[in-house]
Ligand code: SF4
Ligand code: SF4
């Protein structure tokens with residue numbers, strides 16, 4: 001038990017852990033000490049002096065955000081002296097601050113406005129003309145209005161400490177001191193918007209959101225980001241049926257306040273003018289819109305006829321669709337259509353992973369454990385590019401807990417800046433690199449190993465054996481690509497029991513039907529069965545959709561309810577934020593096709609399907625209250641009973657700025673200049689989403 005001290009704050013007896021700062025001890029006791037520069041999790045700055053308190057037996061007011069509690073200390077946070085100091089500080093902060101609250105983008109959410117309302121004076125002794133400088137645009141998403149800045153340095157610290165980017169600094173001194181970007185007049189950075197989010201005032205504003213609405217005019221819908229596999233919770237600001245903001249300021253979910261550029265801004269694909277809004281049937285005159293009734297009848301007749309004559313059906317599912325959709329599709333395929341030919345674009349070798357773990361339920365690291373582990377080993381992956389949240393967790397673990405990071409990668413990665421050791425290897429040399437760290441890893445208290453797609457098959461078994469041989473507790477993360485890659489596997493979108501893999505389906509010359517749901521396999525491969533009837537469900541006319549006989553317009557993750565499972569195997573709930581007229585959720589499409597075919601596969605409401613998943617899918621009997629409340633529930637691995645599968649396993653190599661074809665239809669992601677080719681990616685500017693199977697929602 002940690003040593004505690006007893007003190008008095010505002011006449012109240014308080015007990016706090018030794019070393020606790022006065023501001024925190026007061027918060028724990030329910031007493032607010034106002035602050036601007038103090039921010040939990042960031043280094044202390046002591047810049048704003050809003051947190052001044054009176055400590056008995058000290059000659060002057062003390063800074064509550066840097067002074068630790070001491071035995072017998074008597075603190076006053078609300079004395080006349082403190083109140084007048086606060087008023088003075090606010091008056092000072094407003095010296096050059098434009099009092100443009102009625103038109104400021106931060107109005108209603110501004111900490112300075114709130115502080116002045118609570119503690120400030122309505123008048124000022126400063127009558128001089130305010131220093132003014134013009135607003136600057138630093139990137140498509142970051143705007144800076146210097147006069148509104150109160151120099152709290154939160155933005156500088158979150159960019160440096162939290163993001164590991166260090167793109168912001170301070171230029172000049174005194175009254176003309178101002179935050180400056182890393183490239184003279186513009187930013188070259190992750191474009192994550194964390195600096196905007198953390199800014200207490202309207203100095204940093206978001207290019208996508210600014211001046212579109214007042215915050216209270218929006219509905220705030222908590223759901224899960226649809227891009228990478230990390231599963232960040234995001235609160236979407238919705239107004240008039242449009243998503244206009246993404247953030248997670250309520251710190252709900254596994255990511256706290258963290259969101260990367262994709263989660264924060266790349267929701268704009270939902271309103272791209274190329275969205276499919278009606279079923280499209282290929283005719284002699286090209287594609288023509290048809291009604292849903294006609295489209296469903298056509299699909300049901302075609303599928304029914306092929307089934308009746310024992311024809312060959314192949315289904316390629318998605319790693320963006322929900323668990324419920326994937327589960328229902330697998331059931332529809334196996335029970336309804338009588339086919340085992342079902343697969344998806346697999347981006348990590350979960351088959352071997354689960355088999356090698358042999359049903360050990362404690363071997364999957366959670367997102368939280370990447371923040372609490374004593375050591376983290378990253379093998380064959382560029383975590384900051386491919387898994388921004390996991391990378392953020394690891395950075396925070398190093399800063400807050402002194403964790404050790406080890407990297408075994410093909411080139412330099414951001415994690416190297418903090419790494420206890422970084423090993424560079426050629427492709428295929430990962431295991432030798434890992435082995436070279438054996439002695440150092442053995443001396444760690446515990447370890448999380450996160451590995452990319454180059455570790456598969458025998459190498460993966462050897463990696464798990466290596467972890468087991470260290471003699472310390474080891475947990476693993478098999479890094480897969482997309483928002484429900486893990487759920488697609490767990491729900492059975494895999495060619496079990498002799499079914500054809502994705503590659504085999506495309507190569508077969510006798511397929512009668514190819515049904516592609518939210519994936520774009522024909523972007524990089526050809527379909528050999530030239531007579532197959534091709535049905536595609538997607539948001540856009542992808543390369544695969546352009547080869548379809550019938551295209552069905554599908555809803556995106558922001559337009560549906562259900563659950564998804566992230567890279568760490570944690571289940572979270574999606575909540576519908578908007579509705580796009582004309583499109584249907586994939587689950588509804590599956591249900592309607594089943595109905596049209598006269599198949600009885602049960603109710604296709606997400607909650608009902610999830611109940612069935614909890615009953616029947618190993619490891620998914622997760623506690624409902626956790627999920628219903630917006631939390632993440634860890635699943636157990638599939639119990640080592642997955643036999644080896646045919647087909648390829650390959651990451652699409654997306655980077656921080658790409659996300660299969662969703663990024664092709666995100667104006668915002670296409671407008672930022674960075675978009676680097678990742679170490680493990682094959683994307684650069686102008687080469688987005690070119691990975692195998694990339695595009696569609698894959
Ligand atoms: S957008 Fe992100 S990376 Fe860029 S300056 Fe702000 S915090 Fe730093
Ligand atoms: S821009 Fe905002 S976060 Fe950065 S120092 Fe100024 S007020 Fe603080």
Ligand code: SF4
Nearest residue numbers: 225228231232260263
């Ligand atoms: S880290 Fe992944 S899940 Fe989180 S916001 Fe970024 S893309 Fe979305």
Ligand code: FES
Nearest residue numbers: 035048049051065
């Ligand atoms: S909050 Fe203590 S000095 Fe800013």
